[in-house]
Amino acid sequence: MAHTSPAAAPGAFVAASDVAALAAGAAVFGTGGGGAVHTSQVVAEQALQEHGPVPLVTVDDLGPDDLVMLMSGIGAPTVGIEMLSSRHQIDLLVREAQIAAGRPITTLMAAEIGGSNGVGPVGWAARLGLKLLDADGMGRAFPSAAMVSMNVAELPCDFAILSDVVGNVSVIKTIDLHWLERHARALTVASGSICLGAHYPMTAETARGAVVEGTVSAAIRVGHALLSAADPVQAVAAELNGAILLTGKITDLDRRTEDGFARGSVTIAGTGADRGRLQRLELQNENLVVLEDGEVLVSVPDNVTIIDAETGQAISTEMLRYGQRVAVLAWACDPIWRTPRGLELAGPAAFGYDLDYVPFKEINR
Structure with missing residues (x-):
């Protein structure tokens, strides 16, 4: 259901x-x-x-x-x-x-x-x-x-x-x-x-x-939180019951269009309190996997969005640019995707990744 x-x-x-x-x-x-x-x-x-x-x-x-x-x-x-x-x-x-x-x-x-x-x-x-x-x-x-x-x-x-x-x-x-x-x-x-x-x-x-x-209705609520809050980044994370994984700058971007998809990866170097950290996001139209120090932090079907570090506005795959100041936002997927059939259709293996799915909240507990 x-x-x-x-x-x-x-x-x-x-x-x-x-x-x-x-x-x-x-x-x-x-x-x-x-x-x-x-x-x-x-x-x-x-x-x-x-x-x-x-x-x-x-x-x-x-x-x-x-x-x-x-x-x-x-x-x-x-x-x-x-x-x-x-x-x-x-x-x-x-x-x-x-x-x-x-x-x-x-x-x-x-x-x-x-x-x-x-x-x-x-x-x-x-x-x-x-x-x-x-x-x-x-x-x-x-x-x-x-x-x-x-x-x-x-x-x-x-x-x-x-x-x-x-x-x-x-x-x-x-x-x-x-x-x-x-x-x-x-x-x-x-x-x-x-x-x-x-x-x-x-x-x-x-x-x-x-x-x-x-x-x-949920998208409208999230949008109102983003557009009206003094700290839109934290407001959006709170509205989604999510977390900011990293705040930093895009230092490398590999993006290409193949077979009707935008594919590639983006690397983000931490700034401020996150200085010294480095995360890589794998892309196929959507952000699929977040890795740091060889560890998978989040993977599909859970959600990852790159947002502007100041405005909180989401940055879609095709609008990513070298040097952008961003934050990596993650939150749990709808429960239907955590069912056996949901994971079969949209879990990591469905995208060719040889890794086990671990629910986002479990990773960050």
Whole structure:
């Protein structure tokens, strides 16, 4: 069963005034991936200003006629900075998804709350006149289509739709999510390494227990803590019940785009009270592993985000630069990822690391 977080209050809405906090929080939940939030924030704010607030609903609010559809961007975040989606891309995508589903879509849900993928759906819902589910499929960001809570819950995915910026649309039906990842990634690379996607049509019955609830509200709370606190770094850590592992400066950065992913590592040398310490973070769109003196401090599926040491703003993988003053923030993942199937899909071994997963809180006890 997916973990249920505190969810939206009855009659809740996301308004244009909430988007800055949502974007700041989603950037933190992105754990380095999900795409930089700035462009999605601007687009979502404009959509909400033009079309009004979006109803934010819980799984319990869904009725028998509601159909939820996961929405996301897919591809390399490094490319997404330069190649923006077209204005009509989302309209085409949802229209094709409704044809495949055979019924109207009433509610959108972010495939991942992290990064731009946590912000984009609220703007899309505003433009389309749809509701937004206070939930997502990860509770963070992950790089693979198979790494979603619905797959942990063994909920089948009936189809997926991809659209690219020039108007190509692909309908994909695969035997499992691993095959979906392979097919969707190949199509995305062929389209310049960025597409928009819709998949996992769900009803109230199938969504219950299969999604990570309350994550839109959680991202807004984290964003408000970050934007309003005198010490935003500590405020965000406290809101997430997390810890700052290191404060320092980026001294080495190896980042490249391969097969639709941003891959590499970043090295951070401690400053101030952390002077003399050195940490290396392994990257694959998201921050996956933190090492210091040969010891693994944190690994997937637990969460690691690099944030600005002064402002607390998250720095996505594609925006990392040599010399940046940063802090390494870590916190525990949603409990669904600590189940045997969750670790099979998104634990260290799923990313090719030969190491045992140790829960973050246990490491830091």
